[in-house]
Amino acid sequence: MNNSIIDCQQLSKSFNEKIVINNVNFALNEGEILCIVGPSGCGKTTLLRCIAGLEPVTSGKIFIEDHEMNHLSAQARPVVMMFQQPLLFPHLSVLDNTSYGLKMQKMTKSLRIEKAMAMLKSMEIEDLANVFPHEISGGQQQRVALARALMVQPKLLLLDEPFSSLDPELRSSLRGWVKKKLKEWNTTAIFVTHDKEEAMVLADSIAVMKEGSILQMGTPDELYENPTSLYVANYISEGFSLDETFIPLSKIKVYKNEHGTKDHSDRYFTAKILAIFFKGGQRFIQIELLEICTEITIACHLDVSKNDTVCIGVSIDDMLSFTKGD
Known part of the structure; x- marks a missing residue:
């Protein structure tokens, strides 16, 4: 019972x-x-x-x-x-x-x-x-x-x-x-x-x-x-995949230039801002990660404009790794 x-x-x-x-x-x-x-x-x-x-x-x-x-x-x-x-x-x-x-x-x-x-x-x-x-x-x-x-x-x-x-x-x-x-x-x-x-x-x-x-x-x-x-990460969570690794949006930091990224992150990517919009009182940017041709949308309060280039960084400890085929 x-x-x-x-x-x-x-x-x-x-x-x-x-x-x-x-x-x-x-x-x-x-x-x-x-x-x-x-x-x-x-x-x-x-x-x-x-x-x-x-x-x-x-x-x-x-x-x-x-x-x-x-x-x-x-x-x-x-x-x-x-x-x-x-x-x-x-x-x-x-x-x-x-x-x-x-x-x-x-x-x-x-x-x-x-x-x-x-x-x-x-x-x-x-x-x-x-x-x-x-x-x-x-x-x-x-x-x-x-x-x-x-x-x-x-x-x-x-x-x-x-x-x-x-x-x-x-x-x-x-x-x-x-x-x-x-x-x-x-x-x-x-x-x-x-x-x-x-x-x-x-x-x-x-x-x-x-x-x-x-x-x-x-x-x-x-x-x-x-x-x-x-x-499951791709279906439920928010972020992007890189090989057998998933990078959650919540762990990503946005920087205006590479200098800050290199000081605080283990991996960084160059991104172009495609659009800026507001939702639920928050400011979001839609960006394209140029090296891997992936688009993501993330909250961002930096003073940036459409078509600007920014860098995003992430710590290796925050990257989720999975066995191939999972």
């Missing part, structure tokens, strides 16, 4: 002898939010579908609250999965969409209306109760889909890129709102996303997948500051 809501042990999945998920292991406690990131085709969505019971695993076991799920159908698992599109019933009102799961549980109409209205109120969309999906915005539709998912109080909520179809501003505001609600309700959730920033904002822990395997799993800070492979 353990305190995990979900415990995946040595999960593998193959399609026509092609391995899509390869020996995946992880566990989550109640209320934790995990974000799974990685390129298209790395197995993220297939992993969610296996947990939900929409795909059988080839080997390994899935436990939810210490109960093995492998033999249970999707309908019998205490799991709800949300997809990229809200998939609301177009002929049902927002209220009826929200209460649909309770109807399937044979709850009385008056009680399910009461519970659904309370949920809509908590999400600040109770005024939409009697309208239909085509009459509301994409962000409002996602809120309704989340309300419908949470009405049945699943032990585990799975979300497959639920904000991918939204514009950037709405996406940013909605994901913060969703995290707040999941934390309020102490809901355990697994998000799949391509968006590193989204994962850093939402997650208690992040799992980086590549070719069906989890390369590293940890808190956003752990993966950002201490990646265990060059792949």
Whole structure:
């Protein structure tokens, strides 16, 4: 027995002898939010579908609250999965969409209306109760889909890129709102996303997948500051690669000339300023490292202008080295 809501042990999945998920292991406690990131085709969505019971695993076991799920159908698992599109019933009102799961549980109409209205109120969309999906915005539709998912109080909520179809501003505001609600309700959730920033904002822990395997799993800070492979460093952290070495942006110093760089740094690079801009009250410069033809963006308060040449330096102790192929 353990305190995990979900415990995946040595999960593998193959399609026509092609391995899509390869020996995946992880566990989550109640209320934790995990974000799974990685390129298209790395197995993220297939992993969610296996947990939900929409795909059988080839080997390994899935436990939810210490109960093995492998033999249970999707309908019998205490799991709800949300997809990229809200998939609301177009002929049902927002209220009826929200209460649909309770109807399937044979709850009385008056009680399910009461519970659904309370949920809509908590999400600040109770005024939409009697309208239909085509009459509301994409962000409002996602809120309704989340309300419908949470009405049945699943032990585990799975979300497959639920904000991918939204514009950037709405996406940013909605994901913060969703995290707040999941934390309020102490809901355990697994998000799949391509968006590193989204994962850093939402997650208690992040799992980086590549070719069906989890390369590293940890808190956003752990993966950002201490990646265990060059792949994870390039995917999660910010910096640039040099051979089998990764240089984090946080360790880079910018100098106006080579003299200061040579006095304080073990390695230095000449860079040309391509652009200067402000974001979040900070001044940034976009530069090209001329020797290695790499562009990076870094905070900089030096009195410099576009097309100026600067030097950047870094200590060898701050450079992350990895075994070839990591």
